[in-house]
Amino acid sequence: MRDLSLLTWNEVRETDKSRSVVFVVLAPIEEHGTHLPLATDILEGECWSRDAMKMLERRLEVECFYLPSFPIAAASVNEFYGSIHFSMKLTYEVTYDVLESLCYMGFRNIVVIASHADPQHQIAVEKAVRKINKKNGLCVIAPMGQIFMGVSVEKSSELQKLEEEQGNDYHAGWVETSCMLCIDPDHVRDVYQKLPDTEIADKDMIFRKRQLKAMGEYGYIGSPKYANAEIGKRLNENCSASICDAVEKFYYREGYQKYEHYLLYNILPLHIGFWKIAGKVRRKKVSA
């Protein structure tokens, strides 16, 4: 795999587009509690992409390329200290412009890794992907929305059991803390072992104020204290394997459809963020 941005323009032009796959990570710089860094989603997206690219190069006769990650994302809860969010409209436009540029270079297998589960982000990214594919023929897939919804290669029964027992773990809880412990334990502050569980019901996750309330003074939603590196390894492996499965199927243009469209895309009220006033990023000023 190679960083596409380190090639010269004529080297890019000479790559065999029919045997190339390009990965693009789009994720936010965003608070992740008092125990994980702001770049958590970016680091996760880069880890999952890297491992998926390694697998793809072993399985298919392709060369994988990637770009420096774009720290750009939309989110429904913006008020917490430390986050840099963008509107759905801007996220959509940046995604569109990046994809159109790659598409015009001739790449036909472009993979967007939107490693931030917020529906606003997934919808903004998918809107851009749909428009590009409609205009240029199928050349992009953004599988993370569906992977976050549970579409994946088979999970171990142990992982499934954990997810059932420790559900409602949405943001910087045991799932993300485990993933980060596996990626690099130096990024995880020890305080995670002592953090209390937050309480929120599935249905409350669509209400911004209820999310904010559940985040309290810390900024996570879930149970960080159950995290460990071994679970993180399995979670990361499952995610990379699912991405690899989606891209392999997409490459052959067969069977990829279950990863193609984000399940929540058709819920129209979730598109309200594209409106000018409703979609304003709500930043909160804090005096020094």
Ligand SMILES: [Zn+2]
């Ligand atoms: Zn995250």
